[in-house]
Structure formats: structure tokens, C-alpha cells
Amino acid sequence: MTEEEIVRYLRGNPAFFDRNADALAEIVLVSPHSRRTVSLQERQAELLREKIRAFETRLMELLRHGADNTVLADRLLRWARDLFLEHDATRVPMLIADSIQQQFAVPQVALRVWDVAAAHSSAPWVQGATEDIRQFADALYEPFCGVNTGFEATAWLPHPEQAVSLALLPLRMPQAESAMGLIVLASPDAQRYSSTMGTDFLIRIAEVASAALSRLR
Template sequence: MTAATLDSTAVAQYLVDHPQFFVEHAALLGEVKLSSPLTGRTVSLQERQMEVMRDKYRALELRLSELVRHAEENAAIANRFHGWTRQLLRTRAHADIPSAVADGLVEHFIVPQATLRLWKLPAEHADAWYTNGVSEDVRLFASSLRAPYCGPNKEFEAVGWLAGAEPAGADTVRSTVLLPLRTGASAFGLLVLGSPDPDRFSAAMATDFLVHIGETASTALAPLLG
């Protein structure tokens, strides 16, 4: 290789192919001078290598901190889900299960408002709070949901079911979650979560965990179908 054809790429490849180069020429480590992007001053190859290693270490620290944060958040969610599930399992009377589902979400997940409505139930439930005020439009809407709705309150009729909420479109509920309750492909109810915070339930939220809530609630409530 001649000086005319020697370029930075060739030098770099040569050093990769000859890892013993700086062992054989250790004196160069102190003589090669580089410009530091951190301080702007000229540093030795050894100093520059230390800067690179520190940058990598800081990046790893940040990544580890992020992983720890996610792990703590997941653990907190798992504990809340566990507490809610235990509450459902302790509820023996079928007529008490709807309240256990909704109140448990408020208690364990710190959801501002939660309620639900059911249909296709035997006549003995006709006068219960959880079967009142369900229109055919709501039933069709629930059946059309193939995934949880999570986002702004678009004047949904079901939002009017929430305790303390005025008719659909009330300003007190700015964001909401709508979860269909199903046995197989058939919807027999709708679970509604609401918040005055427009960012509490956003369209950007992951819905995997909401799906689990819907499935668990559906399983707990299925005995009411008779």
C-alpha cells in the first residue's frame, strides 16, 4: 500500500485487522493527539478513549435507569391488578359483582370514575342499576368495538352513566376508556372509565393492559347471564 492510496478508511481497517498494533507501538498512545468534542482541547488517544468510554457508560446508566423505572411501573400495575382480582374473587353474590368491578377499578387503579352496564341478563336483574339506561345504539356500539376505545370523550352516550357526570358530553369527563364486555364474540355489556384530565386516557396509550381488564371483568360478570 502506497502513501497515495492510504486513506482513513484503509487505516481504520488496518487497525481492526491488526489489534496488536498499539501493543507493539505503545508509545503512540501518548503521541497521537485528537481534538476533544467535549472540551475542544487537544487530548491524547488514551484520554479520548476514556471520554468515549464515559459517554458509553452514561448512556448505559440512562438505559438502566429507564429499565428500572419501567420495571417498577409494571410491578405497581401487577400489584393493583392482583388487588382488584382478589376483590372480585371475594364477591360471592352475583348481584354484587358489577359494583365490585367498577368500585374496584376506582379503588385499586385510582381511576376517577368507573361504571358499567349489562344486557342479555335474566328478568331478575331488570330493575338493577347496571341494566338501566341501555339503548340499542349503545348495544350496537359495544358490539362494534374490536379493541378498547381510549381517548377524548366524543359525547358518548355511555359517558352519561358515570357517577356525577351530566348527560353525554359533560365537561367533567374529558377523556374516557370504553371496554366491551364479551362472552366469545357477543358483547353483553360495556365498561366505562372517565377522567376530567384530557391526558389521562389518550389514543397513544398502549391498550394491552386494558384488554386484560376487559377480559377479567367479562369473566367475573359472565355468571349474571345465567
């Protein structure tokens, strides 16, 4: 008989070891941990303990991620609260950048808004939004995360030479085809914003920022 046939037989005859209890007690295996021989029951107990340890490790990871997500959600709510409490619309763009930097420990943050009311056309957060940057933002329907390969928008940062990895968040109103602005998050850490990271949280930031900036149009 092949091993597959033996396994298939034992699975199809669960009462086999009830009828052959002595054989079950006589089977010994080599433990991979101590290299000593152990009974089949002991080996099964070892396997169960290993599975339990793996489940415990996974559970701790889930609990840690849950705690981290709770902290991020709390920071996002505080950030949104501060934006809504700001009555001077002209202060909102800089408040967004400053509070993102503080609340989420981002080394560098910059943003630009365009297509604003004429009264805001000379504001510093309007300058530097070239046509190429606008077209790039229009083409983004979710945040870009990755290594800085010379993006033009990094010129908005205080220290663009230190921007190794970036997150570029397009700002737009719901169902709008064109973007109304762009947020740049930059870090000297190449792994801070990687192409494999999830962007759900960054999308929420962009949505809240877009809603707060709509007062400038």
C-alpha cells in the same frame, strides 16, 4: 485515502497500533466537554463513561417500570380477589366500578351490562345500553383509548362534561363474537388515556370483569 478506507484498514488490521505505539500516544483529540486536547486513550475512556452512564440511566428506567408493574399487578390481584369474594351477584357491577376507581385512581368509572337474566333487567347497571352502544362494543376487540369526541357511553358517568380522555373496555366471554357490556374509564387529563398507550393491562381488567359478570347471565 478516504476516511472510509482508513477506517476499513484499521478495522482489518487491529495490530496496527501495536506496531505503531508511539503514533497512538501522539494522537490528540479535542474533548467535547472541556474543549481541551486529550489523548486518544482519554477520549476512548470518555466515550466508555458516556456509554456506562447511558446504560445506568436505562437500567434505572427498567427498574422503575418493573416496580410500577409490580404495584399494578398487586392491585389487580386484590381487585380480582374482592370480586370473587362477593357472593351477591347483583352487587358485582357496582363493585367493579367502585374498586377500579379506588384501586387504580381513576377519576370516573361507569359500566353497563346487557343480555342479563330477566331478574336483573331493571337494575341501574342495565339501563342506558342503547343499540348503538352495543354495536360499538361489538366492534371493539381491544380497549379504545383516546380523546373523548362525544361518545354516547359517557352519559353513564356522574360528570360526563369532565371526561376529556377515555378508555372504553369491551366486556365479552372468551371466543364470544358479541360483547356483553362496556366499561368507561374517564379522566379530565387529556394525556391519561392516549391513543399511543399500551392496552395489555386494560385487557386484563376487562377479562377479569367479564368473568365476574358472567354470573348475571
